[in-house]
Amino acid sequence: MGKLLSVRDLKIEATSYPPGEPPRRISIVNGVSFDLEKGRVLGLIGESGAGKSTIGLAALAYGRGGVEITGGEVTLDGTDILKLGKSGIRGLRGRRICYVAQSAAAAFNPAHRLGDQVIEATLRHGLLSRDAARKRALDLFRMLGLPDPESFGRRYPHQVSGGQLQRAMTAMALCPKPDLIVFDEPTTALDVTTQIDVLAAIKHAIEETGTAALYITHDLAVVAQISDEIMVLRHGDMVEHGPVRQIIEQPVQDYTKALVNMRSIRHDEAPDQSGALLRMENISASYGDGVPVLHDISLHVPRGQTLAIVGESGSGKSTLARVATGLLPPSAGRIEFGGQVLPPARKARSRDDLRRLQLIYQMADTAMNPRQTVREIIGRPLTFYEGLRGSARVARVKELLDQIEMGSGFIDRYPAELSGGQKQRVAIARALAAKPELIICDEPTSALDPLVADGILKLLLRLQEEQGLSYIFITHDIAIVRAIADSVAVMHGGRLVRFGPKSRALAPPFDDYTDLLLKSVPELEIGWLERILATRRRESAGH
Amino acid sequence: MTGFPATLPRPRLWLRRRFPLLARIAERLLLSILLLLTVSVLIFAGVEALPGDFATTYLGQSATPQAVANIRAEFGLDQPVTSRYFEWLGNALQGDFGSSWASGNSVSEQIGNRLGNSLFLAAVSALIAVPLAVGLGVVAVRFRDRLPDRLINILSLAAISLPEFFVGYLLIMFFVVKTSAAAFPATVYDSMSLIERLQVIALPVATLVLVVLAHMIRMTRAAILGVMSSAYMETAELKGLGALRSITHHAAPNALAPIINVVALNLAYLIVGVVVVEVVFVYPGMGQYMVDAVTVRDLPVVQACGLIFAAIYILLNMTADILAIIANPRLRHPR
Structure with missing residues (x-):
């Protein structure tokens, strides 16, 4: 497997305008480096302000708001994309690198049908004919388990649920058969019972299509289900980078240990006798x-x-x-x-x-x-x-x-x-x-x-x-x-x-809903998602 | 459980869920009619509450109690207020605004002529102002925070700050008194050709354009900027779409509704602005007719003009609302 994406000493800054003071440059990412091989998934994890989304967008040579990439290299298949001109970058985005946003509800244009938006980049880059692109979208809707795939593309964003929108966004990213997809907290805004379905759909789609991915999240349990490797970030610095198993089972850095051992609080239930x-x-x-x-x-x-x-x-x-x-x-x-x-x-x-x-x-x-x-x-x-x-x-x-x-x-x-x-x-x-x-x-x-x-x-x-x-x-x-x-x-x-x-x-014994709710909460354990899905399949086969 | 109402669908809610677009449009229509009725009451009551009395003003020095009573009886002023209101409203609905107290002519006939003149003035102004405003708004967005944007901003702010009569007199001073490049007064006759009319109304049109332009530019700019900063525009950029495709395909459909709103509101303002501008330029339209009628307390004329201005204002606002509703995909394509 060859190296697909290589990030070297990436430095990103933004200008902040504190009220009543002169504008200030603040550093958001201070020299982060990593490599990603074809078909592999790297999880970027950290708290808000750790710079994980900023790094993800830098892989598309994009800075959100006033953010500026001030140093380093982002190399895709040997080409430094930060040195490409406007049209060169346009040729990469939506073709070789695609993006899945946290809020699909906001990221889809309310004025157009989902199907048209899903195939837009593929058509605009001239990758497929309209009919072939429609066919591909249909296949992707099926792969992602969307209801009524034949008519799904004719709907408008406001006509489908949040979980379906997030899957549609994934279909939109997969449609041009990109080499790399950046998933920016794709399940954070969803309820747990919805999250598990979307997570399963994304994991399945990544395996089927063999695309490489950067998966950004603040939830270690989620990233453990999807990624091959994890990179922990804090305040724009890389804290630790390694295979999923090592990060979860043998974290080296104190910060990673704290993340892994979260929820150390225990409170034993008091008897209900006080009135x-x-x-x-x-x-x-x-x-x-x-x-x-x-x-x-x-x-x-x-x-x-x-x-x-x-x-x-x-x-x-x-x-x-x-x-x-x-x-x-x-x-x-x-x-x-x-x-x-x-x-x-x-x-x-x-x-x-x-x-x-x-x-x-x-x-x-x-x-x-x-x-x-x-x-x-x-x-x-x-x-x-x-x-x-x-x-x-x-x-x-x-x-x-x-x-x-x-x-x-x-x-x-x-x-x-x-x-x-x-x-x-x-x-x-x-x-x-x-x-x-x-x-x-x-x-x-x-x-x-x-x-x-x-x-x-x-x-x-x-x-x-x-x-x-x-x-x-x-x-x-x-x-x-x-x-x-x-x-x-x-x-x-x-x-x-x-x-x-x-x-x-x-x-136990649980009612159906509580059972679903409890089982949907991701656990910090490799293979948890597969286990739950397998149980579900067994149960539905048994019925 | 005591008396918790079951979820019986109330008719309005049911209509809203089933036909959101139609229900909302019907709501707007009903509201507009209601508003117009309210305005008619206000106009009637307002005129009624004016100090002084037409009969006394009309008769001047010779206002003996008997003469005043005669005049009052002649114009039906001795009837109770409510019956006069309903008679007036009923006639107005059939297009009959009674006859002028001052001249005795039919108000409807007079208005028919002058309303045409006013609408002509407003329409020419709108034809120039709307494309110019939207165009300059787009320019301001394109060169955001750079010289063209700042220039447009400052000039439009200056134009907003000046009242229309002042702008009118300034224009007269420069283009009539100093250079005599334009015509004054802007009086039009039935015998004039279209070209002659356009020449004559150049200055009033310029005044009106200046007054509404600033507001429209600023609102257009804000509407487009609002759309440009939304997440789906970022999606378009991250799909590798060009600027043109992003703007025409992704921004425009969403910016349309707010821009339609701004345009319609300003057209309504244009109709009101006409009153002052017509007086300044001695243009024979509704505005001047109304102001003349006010000075001689010709109440039927004042009421008729007030009602027509209100109706146009409400109609334009309603149109704006309805167009914005139609432009909303959520209502066009319900769940």
């Missing part, structure tokens, strides 16, 4: 259009414990949180808090009712006023609920900053001057300022990098132990549920499919 703090009975709810989103849901949160609500997007888990907080009054059912019936609408609740139940959002960014300092963000609920002002308020803000392990040095920072993890910590402090009994955490870690997310989870567990807090933890990540929950509620299509203590809810 329910929050109890929701027969809750149904709908938004303005009268279409019900929640159907007859009954569950409770024991005092001082954590209820994890898991489900895919659209399962109604965030809607349930909105009902609990009174933002969306239910159309039927009742809510009890500490033994008292809670008014359904937020406006009918007393200030003390509001104080006892606080909320932490997924996007700490958008949940904070960018023009307020940490002092004001955390201080506001102190004034609102307790009437604290002046030095008493400052003292309490500092105390809260200590509790979230940030220290009083951050008190005059603006949200823009904080990292993602720090912002989420400030959001936690803001919730704590109200001295709540229950905090609803709506996917507070899903936008964070794994190691940072771990720190947030540890903080939440420590606070629970010290202050006897109860949590409703909304997530789609089973690993987090296993790590922190006492009881578990599984939601699907607006219904509660399963509810009980963790040990019972996550143990």
Whole structure:
């Protein structure tokens, strides 16, 4: 097998424009080198800002936004593509190197049919006749397991699901029979049960067509299923590069070891005997259009414990949180808090009712006023609920900053001057300022990098132990549920499919949906995908 | 479970799901009619609320109580407001706006003539302004943040900042008073040929073009830039497509809806801008007719002009909405 792609000492920079300061050059990739042989798959893994997407796009001689390739070589079959002119690069893109974007929903043009977009590059580069290209697209739709392949190409992007779009994007990349495909987090935006199908389709297509690939992701378990080799990146530097087995089983670098040993948190389930703090009975709810989103849901949160609500997007888990907080009054059912019936609408609740139940959002960014300092963000609920002002308020803000392990040095920072993890910590402090009994955490870690997310989870567990807090933890990540929950509620299509203590809810016998959900979560184990698919085939053959 | 409503499809929701395009267009039509009715009430009420009284103004010094009462009875002003409104609306719907209090002529006849003149002025302005604005918008995008873009930006900002009557007087000063390159006043007659008409209205058209051009350029530029920065344009580039193919095949279909919107909104503005410009250039159109009627409190004329301006404005906005709905593939091809 010959060398296909060779990257030597790649340096990439961008210009940043901090407000009120002169523009600055920042380095995004600092001299990364690797080789890729024909037909092999290299996984690029790292946290956000590690430079993995930037490297992937550099293989197409492309810099997104103000990004500039400032040094090094990217050689494809002996030609340095960075030295090619505009038309030379155009001749490579969409012909020898193709790209699969993270959000296929945005990457497809809403105004054209999927089939036309899939064959466009092939036609434009004159690789096949229109009929032959249509035929190839049809074969690819079949290979990728798309429903109704004959008519699939006539649909518009908005007419198919997210998982199907991602597969269609893969078909679009495969259509010109390229030598190399860059997959940029192709399954990150999908639900786990969808992700497994797309992953299987991509793996199958790579094997069938023999294309080489760069597979970019932040999920080590995913990349372990697809790649031959893994390269770990951090802050634009290569940390470790080796065969999949070596990286997973014998990592050398500390950072890689931390990635592999993630989810080191363990929290043993407490017995449910402390009585329910929050109890929701027969809750149904709908938004303005009268279409019900929640159907007859009954569950409770024991005092001082954590209820994890898991489900895919659209399962109604965030809607349930909105009902609990009174933002969306239910159309039927009742809510009890500490033994008292809670008014359904937020406006009918007393200030003390509001104080006892606080909320932490997924996007700490958008949940904070960018023009307020940490002092004001955390201080506001102190004034609102307790009437604290002046030095008493400052003292309490500092105390809260200590509790979230940030220290009083951050008190005059603006949200823009904080990292993602720090912002989420400030959001936690803001919730704590109200001295709540229950905090609803709506996917507070899903936008964070794994190691940072771990720190947030540890903080939440420590606070629970010290202050006897109860949590409703909304997530789609089973690993987090296993790590922190006492009881578990599984939601699907607006219904509660399963509810009980963790040990019972996550143990067989399973209902069909929970079984599918649990089995779809990628495990950090080579051959996991094949094993699951084989089990599925056996099961469907047995039926 | 107590009284949770089953998912009975309400007619509107059902229509929306089944025929999203038709349902939305029908909604717009209904809304426009409703809006027009509301506007008619406002116009009628507004005129009604004007201080002073036509009869007193009309009679001037000789306004004895008896004479005033006679005039009021003659024009039906002694009837209650609501019955006068419905009579006026009913007649207006049949194209009869009553007769002018000042001249006694039929308002509809007068308007027929002048509306044609105004629409001619607006149409000529639009024919020049729309292609020019879209073209300059594309130029601004092509040379983004470079000299042509900045020049277009600064000049259009300057043009926006000047009120149309001021632009009109400036043009008169330069092209009529100083150089006598253009004609003034812009009065047209029935006997004039098309060429003569065009010569005469050169300055009012220039004024109107300057006023709407800036806004259209800036909005076109923003619309195209919005489309150019979307992910599917990156996809096109990563497919190795040329700039021309990317723009015509991938950007244009998506930029169309916002551009149609901008154009229609500005055409509506053109119709309103006509009022002031016509007065400045003494052009015998609707605007001047309305302003003249206001000075003599000729209420039937004021009401008729107001209603027609409102109707054109609403019609253009509705057209913009409907075209934007049709341009949306999500509504054209429902799931």
